[in-house]
Amino acid sequence: MVENRPWANFFAHTVLIIGVALVIFPVYIALVASTQAPGELMRGTIPLLPGAHGIENYTRMWQSGVSSAGTPSAAQMLWNSFVMAMAITVGKLSISLLSAFAIVYFRFRFQMFFFWLIFVTLMLPVEVRIIPTFQVVADLKMLNSFAGLSIPLIASATATFLFRQFFMTIPEEMLEAARVDGAGPMKFFKDILLPLSVTNIAALFVIMFIYGWNQYLWPLLITTNPDYTTIVMGIQRMTSDENPQWHLVMAAVVMAALPPVLVILFMQRLFVKGLTETEK
Amino acid sequence: MQTKRMTFPGRWWPFALLAPQVLVTLIFFIWPAGQALYQSLLREDAFGLRSTFVGLENFARLFRDGSYLNSLSVTVVFAVGTTLLSMTISLLLASTVNRMVRSRTTYTTLLVWPYAIAPAIAGVLWWFIFNPSIGIVPYMLEMVGYRWNHRTSGSDAMLLVIFAAAWKQISYNFLFFLAGLQSIPQSLIEAASIDGASPIKRFWTIIFPLLSPTTFFLMVVNVVYAMFDTFGIIHATTQGGPAQSTNILVYKVYADGFVGLNLGSSAAQSVILMAIVVGLTVVQFRFIERRVNY
Numbered sequence: 001m002v003e004n005r006p007w008a009n010f011f012a013h014t015v016l017i018i019g020v021a022l023v024i025f026p027v028y029i030a031l032v033a034s035t036q037a038p039g040e041l042m043r044g045t046i047p048l049l050p051g052a053h054g055i056e057n058y059t060r061m062w063q064s065g066v067s068s069a070g071t072p073s074a075a076q077m078l079w080n081s082f083v084m085a086m087a088i089t090v091g092k093l094s095i096s097l098l099s100a101f102a103i104v105y106f107r108f109r110f111q112m113f114f115f116w117l118i119f120v121t122l123m124l125p126v127e128v129r130i131i132p133t134f135q136v137v138a139d140l141k142m143l144n145s146f147a148g149l150s151i152p153l154i155a156s157a158t159a160t161f162l163f164r165q166f167f168m169t170i171p172e173e174m175l176e177a178a179r180v181d182g183a184g185p186m187k188f189f190k191d192i193l194l195p196l197s198v199t200n201i202a203a204l205f206v207i208m209f210i211y212g213w214n215q216y217l218w219p220l221l222i223t224t225n226p227d228y229t230t231i232v233m234g235i236q237r238m239t240s241d242e243n244p245q246w247h248l249v250m251a252a253v254v255m256a257a258l259p260p261v262l263v264i265l266f267m268q269r270l271f272v273k274g275l276t277e278t279e280k
Numbered sequence: 281m282q283t284k285r286m287t288f289p290g291r292w293w294p295f296a297l298l299a300p301q302v303l304v305t306l307i308f309f310i311w312p313a314g315q316a317l318y319q320s321l322l323r324e325d326a327f328g329l330r331s332t333f334v335g336l337e338n339f340a341r342l343f344r345d346g347s348y349l350n351s352l353s354v355t356v357v358f359a360v361g362t363t364l365l366s367m368t369i370s371l372l373l374a375s376t377v378n379r380m381v382r383s384r385t386t387y388t389t390l391l392v393w394p395y396a397i398a399p400a401i402a403g404v405l406w407w408f409i410f411n412p413s414i415g416i417v418p419y420m421l422e423m424v425g426y427r428w429n430h431r432t433s434g435s436d437a438m439l440l441v442i443f444a445a446a447w448k449q450i451s452y453n454f455l456f457f458l459a460g461l462q463s464i465p466q467s468l469i470e471a472a473s474i475d476g477a478s479p480i481k482r483f484w485t486i487i488f489p490l491l492s493p494t495t496f497f498l499m500v501v502n503v504v505y506a507m508f509d510t511f512g513i514i515h516a517t518t519q520g521g522p523a524q525s526t527n528i529l530v531y532k533v534y535a536d537g538f539v540g541l542n543l544g545s546s547a548a549q550s551v552i553l554m555a556i557v558v559g560l561t562v563v564q565f566r567f568i569e570r571r572v573n574y
Contacts, residue, residue, distance in 0.1 A: 005479075008379075008479060009379075012376045012379050012380070013383075015372065015373070015376050016373065016376050016377065016380075016383075016387050019369070019372070019373045019376075019391065020387065020390045020391060022369075023390070023391055023394055023447070023450060023451075024390070025409075026402075026405040026406060026408075026409055026447065027405065029405070029408065029409055029416065030405055030408070033408065041414055046414055046415070046416060048416070094300075095300040095301040095304065096301065098297045098298070098300065098301070099297060099298045099300075099301040099302075101297055102293070102294040102295075102297035102298045103294075103298075104284060105284060105287055105288055106287050106288055106290065106293060106294035106297075107287045108291070108294040108295070111294075114298055114302065117302060117305055117306075117310070118301060118302075118305060120305070120309065120310070121305050121309045122561065123554070123557050123558050123561050124309050124313055124554060124557070125508045125509075125557065127508050127509075127511050127530045127533070127534070127553075128508065128530070128533065128550050128553040128554050128557060129309075129312045129313050129316050129550055129554070130533065130534060130537065130538075130550070131316070131533075131537040131538070131543065131546055131547065131550070132311075132312035132313070132314075132315035132316050132319070132547070132550075133308055133312040135312075135315070136307060136308060136311060136312055136315075137308075140307075151304065151308070152304070152308040154304055155301060155304040155305045155308065155309060160301065168284075172284060172285055172286060175284060175286055175287075176286055179286070179288075184288075185288045185290065185293055188288075210395070210396050213398070214396075214397075214398035214399070214400075214401075214512075216398060216399065216400045216511065216512040216515070216516075217511050217512065217515070217534070220515075221538070232398045232400050232401060232512075233400070235400065235401060235404055235516075236400055236404070236512075236515065236516045239404055239407070239516065246408065246414070249404070249408075250408070253401055253404060253405065256398070256401055257396065257397050257398075257401060260396035260397070260398075261393045261396045261397070263396065264392060264393050264395060264396045265389065265393060268388075268389060268392065271392070271395075272392075272455060275395075275452070275455060276455070276456070276459060
């Protein structure tokens with residue numbers, strides 16, 4: 001701040017408080033709605049203060065879910081989301097670490113070709129090639145499985161580029177010293193590259209976990225068996241009911257939003273690092 | 281191709297290391313994209329038994345098809361609306377937070393978390409707030425004499441999905457604007473203020489021009505986001521309706537292919553979308569090269 005203007009400061013705080021309120025408002029309404037009695041939300045406008053049925057609604061959602069909408073319990077759906085998100089995150093990180101290592105620390109034929117092959121994936125989001133990809137997964141008999149949920153999503157050009165960028169900044173002497181001491185490629189990778197990349201891995205982990213957790217179209221298409229329903233698509237199922245039970249839907253919304261939001265709040269520094277570096 | 285000055289020997293090592301990524305890319309990216317290209321040139325009969333080669337006929341049909349042209353214009357309105365709304369709010373918030381000294385981190389924390397919310401869930405949240413029978417906003421609008429109903433009014437439905445999409449994107453834009461603002465040298469702003477420039481004048485003549493690389497970058501990212509990542513918002517709320525008024529291109533590919541089972545047309549739409557993504561990516565990368573010189 002350059003000069004002291006009390007009125008400007010007051011105005012700035014007002015703008016920010018309105019902004020924050022606007023950002024929080026939808027989630028606040030969801031919290032309020034999730035604590036109402038079943039009939040309360042049918043009777044006209046929703047109240048603005050929390051009700052007394054919170055524990056009841058959350059317990060019911062956690063244990064049994066909404067069977068009329070064909071969704072399993074929230075505990076099951078959250079577990080499914082967690083497995084899918086972790087599989088995608090760990091898969092993406094491992095294959096991109098390996099390929100970045102190959103691109104930076106080896107010289108081989110068709111290097112440029114492989115680099116571009118990986119680069120292309122950046123340009124083909126799932127949404128635009130959805131039907132042929134679905135056919136491939138169906139032909140490979142991967143429908144209704146965690147493999148089908150995660151493997152097609154684990155190729156990641158962004159992670160590969162980020163690791164390549166980072167490996168390029170590691171001093172040459174590291175490799176020279178390691179080779180003088182007789183370390184092979186995997187030894188060097190495991191004992192030198194991985195420990196040096198911990199911060200970058202953690203930052204990407206945050207971004208990729210959120211990406212994986214929030215997958216929607218893909219699980220929607222390839223899982224028909226409720227055993228694999230993830231929480232995000234379960235919520236869509238519950239809202240497309242004839243008379244959605246909003247108090248339970250909103251309890252599920254809060255439960256679905258909580259894990260990734262907590263990840264951001266507790267790892268904010270890593271999150272910002274991951275976000276700004278993957279988009280460069 | 282740039283590598284280290286000294287590299288590991290070994291002819292097969294790099295291929296083994298690259299294999300997982302290359303396999304996944306070939307099987308789940310390149311092959312399906314090729315299929316989409318191929319299918320876009322075919323037409324299947326009503327039972328899906330035979331397909332005939334029709335050349336570019338599927339594309340020609342699309343551009344004569346009123347519902348596709350409608351979807352194009354809907355997408356433009358949606359992308360421009362989302363980008364403008366989200367970026368304006370984020371820039372306002374970021375430049376205000378940037379004034380703060382002690383409360384900066386608190387405000388930042390309070391503003392960044394919507395990034396974690398899935399688009400589909402953002403859609404459900406706003407759908408609920410705007411629900412014509414029980415939602416809070418229609419209730420308030422009613423008092424000023426406006427009957428909100430996104431189930432029958434196309435423009436209401438469009439506003440709803442724009443709000444949901446913009447809300448989710450605020451945190452992203454905010455973080456990048458804040459980073460951009462913090463990289464502007466403080467001395468420039470101090471100099472201007474000694475010369476008597478008011479905060480508003482300083483913003484428009486110094487800060488905003490210096491922020492233009494960030495703004496341009498965010499514009500591209502936001503358009504890509506609005507075009508491709510918002511499938512969940514549309515699918516969980518309006519499902520393209522009412523009367524196709526929110527049927528954006530990504531949603532139409534899915535609806536025509538999976539619900540309508542019109543594979544040739546859906547594949548042709550996929551190909552057009554891929555061309556758009558490639559175009560936007562090229563714009564983004566060319567711009568990044570230029571930003572380095574800036």
